[in-house]
Amino acid sequence: MDFKLTEEQQMLQETAARLVRDAYGFERREQFRQGDSGFSPAFWQQLAELGLTSVPFAEQYGGYAGSGVETLLIMTELGRGLCLEPYLPSVIHAGGLIQQLGSDAQKQTLLPQVANGQLQLAVALEEAQSHYQLHDVKTRAEAVEGGWTLNGRKSVVIAGQSADLILVSARVSGQQDDEAGISLFLVDPNGEGVRRRTFPTMDGRTACEIYLENALVSSAALLGAEGQALPALRYQQGRAIAAQCAEAVGSMEAACALTLDYLKTRKQFGQVIGKFQALQHRMVDMRIELDQATSMAMLAACMADQPDSVERSRALAAAKFIVVRAARFIADQGIQLHGGIGLTWEYMLSHHAKHLLMIARQFGDDDHHLQAFSALLEVA
Template sequence: MDFKLTEEQQMLQDTAVRLVRDNYAFEAREQFAKSELGYSLAFWRQLGELGLTAVPFAEELGGFGGSGVETLLIMTELGRGLCLEPYLHSVIFAGGLLTQSGSDEQRNELLPAVASGQLQLAVAVDEPTSHYQLHDVRTRAEAEDGGWRLNGRKSVVVAGHSAGLIVVSARTAGSDRDETGISLFLLDPRAPGVSRRAYPTMDGRNACELYLDDVFVSGASVLGEPGQALTALRYQQGRAIAAQCAEAVGSMEAVCELTLDYLKTRQQFGQAIGKFQALQHRMVDMRIELDQANSMAILAACAADAPDSDERSRTLAAAKVLIVRAGRFIAEQGIQLHGGIGLTWEYVLSHHAKHLLMLSHQFGNDDHHLKTYSRLLQVD
């Protein structure tokens, strides 16, 4: 199989590399994280102006018709730079749900704004009791004349504090864990009855708890057929997992580069500690894990836009398991090889370690996806 990038893909990667390198020094990132927005609005606008937020969308909707491979190239660089902007949650996950489930009117109205970076979206599917189960939905939507009334709570809505619209899952029929009866709604977070409690996550990003108290949404705000949203949620979360794997690989690459540079410069007993064979072996182990993770991220990217199937689901679950475990190993080894400085808040390595830990729990941890993979195995 030929893994060489096309000329267009190489240009896309070069654009992302330069953009992150020139705008996302670690000191600048720290200032972005302390701002009220929690990320750089100027950088988000640059992503839109350069067309990076338009990559996954169809050309007729203002996009470039890119595949999972193009998404991988962008997400890897965003991960390398520890970028705080909600590209994954707005463009990939929410944008994918809008593309798959939205009506022609909804897509034509909203997706060009998402593709240009003018509209930031968020996705609210997790609840305090759901624990990675997309079908565990206790937020309720009751039909009434002209629309629906929503009541419930959503947890850890990444970038929900700043979103112009939030895609919310709510149950319109059935009991709490039924796989049918789940619907998607486009929610204006400024609507009466909506409240948000924003907070920083452990890796410096912002999220919020979303509270819905008798919130009215019109019938035009429903995404897709009422009660049939679970298929789209699972498919688009798979695309988000593939993008997240690429982001993790970018962060792991940065950890390996930082660690190798430290081993070459840190002096002990009159020589660089990188000359000690035991440390060389540990560095090699980190690189082996990184190479395996990179291969799985490429495989996940190639499967991300494939038709829904057990094979696609197995591939994405396997990628998440391997990359989560590789990220944990690389982060721990990087910290140990750095010594005490690896844990300090003022040093970028500790932020990569926190980010890799955060990614390991979003969209399901390795144990969750290992169970998913096992369940999908077919015995010939």
């Protein structure tokens, strides 16, 4: 197979890499993290001005009509810089759900605003008891005159604290773990009956819990057919997983580079520790894991936009499993080879390690995806 990038893809990659390199130093990231929004609105606007927020969308909505490969190129660079901006939840995940489920009017209204960076979205699918199962939904939606009332709680909504609209899954019929009867709604986080509790995540990002108490939304807030949102939720989570794998690869590349540089400069017993064969072997093991994860991230990127199938689901589950195992290994070994400094908040490696461990839990951990892969093998 030919894995060479086209000229346009190379330009896209260089644009994203240059932007992150010039605008996202570690010290500046810390300033962004401590800001009101938890990221840099100015950097978000730069992403939009360069057209990077429009890449996944169709041309009719002001997009670039990019594939999973273009998404991989952008997400890798954002991961390398530990960028805090909500590119994955807003552009990839929420934007993909609207593009798949939305009516023509909803797509014409919302997607151009997401593509040009004016509208920020978040996705609220998980609940305290759901444990990665998208069909385990307690939140209820009841039809009322002119719309719906929502009651329930959504957990760990990444970037929900600054979102203009939040896509909330709620059950319109059936029991808590039924696969049928789940709908998706556009919810104004500042609307009556909606409350947010904001908190920092372990990797420096910001998330929130959402409490819905008779929150009223209009009929136009329903995305897709009533009670039939689950297939789209699963499909778009697959696209989000592929993007997340690419982000993890960028972070792992940076962690490996930091570790190698440290081995070349740190001296012990009168010589740099990189000359010790045992440490060289551990560095090689890190690179082997990174290469394997990179290959699986590329596979996921190629499969992400394919029609839903057992083969697609199997490839994405395998990719997430391999990438998570590699992320844990590289985070652990990087800290071990650095020693105590690798854990300090002032050193960038600790933030990469925390981010990689956060990725290992979002959208399902390695055990969850190994089980999913095994079940899909039985189907095949």
